Amino acid sequence: MARDASRVETFSDGVFAVVLTVMAVELLQNGPARDPGRELPDALAQAWPSYLAYVITFGIAGQIWLGHHNMWRYVVRVDQVLLVFNLLLLLVVAAIPFTADLLSDNLRGSATEQRLTAALYLGTVLGESLFFNLSWWWARRHRLLHPDLDPRLARAVARRLRLRPLLYLIAFAFVFVDPILSLFLYLLLVGLSLIRRPGDLPRFAAETGGEVSGRGR
Amino acid sequence: MARDASRVETFSDGVFAVVLTVMAVELLQNGPARDPGRELPDALAQAWPSYLAYVITFGIAGQIWLGHHNMWRYVVRVDQVLLVFNLLLLLVVAAIPFTADLLSDNLRGSATEQRLTAALYLGTVLGESLFFNLSWWWARRHRLLHPDLDPRLARAVARRLRLRPLLYLIAFAFVFVDPILSLFLYLLLVGLSLIRRPGDLPRFAAETGGEVSGRGR
Amino acid sequence: MARDASRVETFSDGVFAVVLTVMAVELLQNGPARDPGRELPDALAQAWPSYLAYVITFGIAGQIWLGHHNMWRYVVRVDQVLLVFNLLLLLVVAAIPFTADLLSDNLRGSATEQRLTAALYLGTVLGESLFFNLSWWWARRHRLLHPDLDPRLARAVARRLRLRPLLYLIAFAFVFVDPILSLFLYLLLVGLSLIRRPGDLPRFAAETGGEVSGRGR
Amino acid sequence: MARDASRVETFSDGVFAVVLTVMAVELLQNGPARDPGRELPDALAQAWPSYLAYVITFGIAGQIWLGHHNMWRYVVRVDQVLLVFNLLLLLVVAAIPFTADLLSDNLRGSATEQRLTAALYLGTVLGESLFFNLSWWWARRHRLLHPDLDPRLARAVARRLRLRPLLYLIAFAFVFVDPILSLFLYLLLVGLSLIRRPGDLPRFAAETGGEVSGRGR
Numbered sequence: 001m002a003r004d005a006s007r008v009e010t011f012s013d014g015v016f017a018v019v020l021t022v023m024a025v026e027l028l029q030n031g032p033a034r035d036p037g038r039e040l041p042d043a044l045a046q047a048w049p050s051y052l053a054y055v056i057t058f059g060i061a062g063q064i065w066l067g068h069h070n071m072w073r074y075v076v077r078v079d080q081v082l083l084v085f086n087l088l089l090l091l092v093v094a095a096i097p098f099t100a101d102l103l104s105d106n107l108r109g110s111a112t113e114q115r116l117t118a119a120l121y122l123g124t125v126l127g128e129s130l131f132f133n134l135s136w137w138w139a140r141r142h143r144l145l146h147p148d149l150d151p152r153l154a155r156a157v158a159r160r161l162r163l164r165p166l167l168y169l170i171a172f173a174f175v176f177v178d179p180i181l182s183l184f185l186y187l188l189l190v191g192l193s194l195i196r197r198p199g200d201l202p203r204f205a206a207e208t209g210g211e212v213s214g215r216g217r
Numbered sequence: 218m219a220r221d222a223s224r225v226e227t228f229s230d231g232v233f234a235v236v237l238t239v240m241a242v243e244l245l246q247n248g249p250a251r252d253p254g255r256e257l258p259d260a261l262a263q264a265w266p267s268y269l270a271y272v273i274t275f276g277i278a279g280q281i282w283l284g285h286h287n288m289w290r291y292v293v294r295v296d297q298v299l300l301v302f303n304l305l306l307l308l309v310v311a312a313i314p315f316t317a318d319l320l321s322d323n324l325r326g327s328a329t330e331q332r333l334t335a336a337l338y339l340g341t342v343l344g345e346s347l348f349f350n351l352s353w354w355w356a357r358r359h360r361l362l363h364p365d366l367d368p369r370l371a372r373a374v375a376r377r378l379r380l381r382p383l384l385y386l387i388a389f390a391f392v393f394v395d396p397i398l399s400l401f402l403y404l405l406l407v408g409l410s411l412i413r414r415p416g417d418l419p420r421f422a423a424e425t426g427g428e429v430s431g432r433g434r
Numbered sequence: 435m436a437r438d439a440s441r442v443e444t445f446s447d448g449v450f451a452v453v454l455t456v457m458a459v460e461l462l463q464n465g466p467a468r469d470p471g472r473e474l475p476d477a478l479a480q481a482w483p484s485y486l487a488y489v490i491t492f493g494i495a496g497q498i499w500l501g502h503h504n505m506w507r508y509v510v511r512v513d514q515v516l517l518v519f520n521l522l523l524l525l526v527v528a529a530i531p532f533t534a535d536l537l538s539d540n541l542r543g544s545a546t547e548q549r550l551t552a553a554l555y556l557g558t559v560l561g562e563s564l565f566f567n568l569s570w571w572w573a574r575r576h577r578l579l580h581p582d583l584d585p586r587l588a589r590a591v592a593r594r595l596r597l598r599p600l601l602y603l604i605a606f607a608f609v610f611v612d613p614i615l616s617l618f619l620y621l622l623l624v625g626l627s628l629i630r631r632p633g634d635l636p637r638f639a640a641e642t643g644g645e646v647s648g649r650g651r
Numbered sequence: 652m653a654r655d656a657s658r659v660e661t662f663s664d665g666v667f668a669v670v671l672t673v674m675a676v677e678l679l680q681n682g683p684a685r686d687p688g689r690e691l692p693d694a695l696a697q698a699w700p701s702y703l704a705y706v707i708t709f710g711i712a713g714q715i716w717l718g719h720h721n722m723w724r725y726v727v728r729v730d731q732v733l734l735v736f737n738l739l740l741l742l743v744v745a746a747i748p749f750t751a752d753l754l755s756d757n758l759r760g761s762a763t764e765q766r767l768t769a770a771l772y773l774g775t776v777l778g779e780s781l782f783f784n785l786s787w788w789w790a791r792r793h794r795l796l797h798p799d800l801d802p803r804l805a806r807a808v809a810r811r812l813r814l815r816p817l818l819y820l821i822a823f824a825f826v827f828v829d830p831i832l833s834l835f836l837y838l839l840l841v842g843l844s845l846i847r848r849p850g851d852l853p854r855f856a857a858e859t860g861g862e863v864s865g866r867g868r
């Protein structure tokens with residue numbers, strides 16, 4: 001009866017899987033192939049904001065999945081509060097395709113449109129960061145993590161999670177300078193977050209390195 | 218060959234995941250971005266019933282997932298009847314986005330529209346309660362629960378499940394006074410149900426507390 | 435490395451979950467709420483074929499899931515051929531919402547429309563039966579089943595699977611008399627198939643009865 | 652904490668499941684039943700490109716799932732890079748319904764349309780091959796595979812994966828001769844890839860043959 005965390009992962013993975021594919025469904029149903037009054041090469045070229053929204057959604061939701069995967073590996077028990085934080089995280093994640101689509105549609109719009117859609121997008125990204133931080137904080141405080149987890153690693157993860165909303169805010173401040181620059185800055189941050197950091201991931205690797213023998217499933 | 222219950226969870230989680238994200242897909246495909254004749258800030262503001270339907274769907278389906286998660290932790294075997302009850306529960310859950318959308322669209326409609334959509338919504342929520350009660354009753358009667366489960370806890374869960382349709386009925390009686398009041402009352406009930414209750418959840422926690430060591434997966 | 439079958443279940447469950455919820459998405463996106471020229475009670479009443487298609491899809495796909503669940507409990511190993519049979523089964527399952535929707539839309543159409551849509555629907559149901567039979571036959575022949583499985587039970591399952599396409603054909607022959615009668619006959623058959631049969635399921639229960647202790651996950 | 656790979660499978664399966672069913676949703680929502688100005692038999696016949704896209708999507712995504720299933724059986728640990736390669740693979744897989752739909756819609760179009768859509772389709776298939784090759788290469792190099800895996804088998808898999816993009820390129824060169832011929836050639840290749848090869852799969856079977864006893868889950 002202690003296998004709670006695995007079901008949370010399955011359920012969250014379902015939500016992530018739908019979010020990742022929603023933009024592909026959108027491309028199929030309202031994309032260039034459904035644009036009657038245009039030549040195909042032209043219709044395909046005109047649909048670039050949809051491709052951008054597809055890539056943004058995949059990048060962001062994929063990165064959040066990575067973070068979720070890394071965090072939940074260490075969670076062995078769940079309680080009602082942690083489940084609610086996870087549901088709220090998923091509520092925000094599910095809104096990403098919508099805000100990414102708005103953002104990409106309005107990149108060349110008026111200044112009001114650019115700022116409004118960037119603010120909405122910022123909201124979802126900050127919301128996601130918030131519920132990640134709350135989840136980890138709660139899991140640490142209520143001893144829901146694996147007992148063998150090194151407390152220094154747990155603190156390092158917490159520090160890293162706290163840093164993220166800050167970096168996002170800085171990247172988005174550039175929306176007032178140039179929205180496309182701001183977006184590329186943001187994607188750069190996402191890319192950087194995938195790279196191993198000296199103080200962090202080697203310890204992750206060391207942690208799991210000794211347990212290669214079984215898949216533990 | 219006794220691992221039946223885990224597959225039921227995976228399958229149900231798939232349905233829950235789609236239900237939770239359906240409203241986000243709807244927002245993307247028929248939402249403000251697809252509203253050609255309007256300025257963006259205006260179009261976004263006008264779409265408030267869609268956001269409300271999104272939050273209601275997430276709230277209700279999320280709460281049902283929590284209940285499903287809590288109940289199925291104790292189920293170790295399944296039989297044909299329990300599987301059919303679970304399928305009927307999912308049939309009702311899958312209808313939630315539709316009725317939540319109708320409800321939010323008609324909150325400011327005529328009195329007929331308000332009552333009709335509230336009644337439909339009430340139907341799905343009561344149906345969900347019904348199949349939850351039937352599942353638990355059947356699982357207890359046919360010894361499908363974990364043998365170590367304290368019978369007092371099993372009874373407490375049954376009592377709590379029986380209470381729910383009653384509370385829902387009361388909240389919805391207010392639809393004849395004011396539909397928005399009724400809806401907020403209902404969401405309040407959902408929120409309250411997430412809070413630990415003195416007689417119940419401490420025992421849940423005690424139950425799992427001694428088994429932190431492995432994830433049992 | 436012998437845990438192949440569990441991933442097949444997870445993957446199939448994903449397809450089943452989407453199929454079960456597709457009609458609900460369709461109701462949301464093209465249903466009565468999107469019907470502008472009509473009063474709500476009227477629009478809701480006129481949409482009855484959509485509700486019927488929703489219930490048919492859920493009934494059929496739910497029953498197939500039950501059969502899939504019962505069969506795959508006994509599969510311990512997979513090979514390329516069994517995986518291909520399973521993929522072909524899912525190909526047919528994924529077409530059920532489409533044919534169920536066509537069928538329900540044309541129940542009151544011309545005689546040509548009724549027969550055409552009934553024939554299409556029959557095709558998906560027979561196809562599903564075919565790949566079920568092929569999967570079980572292959573798994574038995576190539577020793578992919580659990581070694582403790584009673585060969586008499588394996589034979590009983592095979593007999594039962596062979597019976598199904600026959601019963602479906604008989605029910606659908608009535609489409610030439612009256613399509614609605616034929617549909618109800620078919621749903622009756624699905625309902626009957628859920629009831630325990632003397633020679634079969636008690637042995638299933640006995641099989642799993644002795645292993646209540648762990649969830650084996 | 653070494654069970655990483657199983658969650659990657661669950662998550663990827665969710666994406667595959669949505670991709671496989673997307674074309675069925677498309678058939679339901681924009682298919683022949685929604686074609687008002689036509690007789691049903693005619694509307695059904697005219698929709699053949701949608702059926703073709705459905706079958707192509709299922710064939711390709713199904714084959715990729717098979718490859719994913721076969722590869723990940725041997726992966727016991729994951730690291731950040733392997734997860735990113737897997738996400739990029741899923742990014743490409745999620746685009747298959749879109750490119751398959753474009754391809755089938757333009758099979759009878761102008762030469763420009765045929766070549767453009769074939770090139771796009773080729774891009775997704777080659778991209779998929781690329782990330783498969785990268786994943787396997789990385790997993791081998793960084794000792795993420797099961798320690799009992801025969802290095803000769805690992806090399807054989809790598810060789811087979813490297814062969815695939817080459818064969819795809821040859822099949823697609825025929826698009827300049829005749830696009831329909833090229834497509835059938837491609838589907839033939841997919842079909843052939845499902846057949847056991849002398850040097851390869853017997854060793855797979857031998858590998859798992861000795862571990863029938865438990866499902867290891």
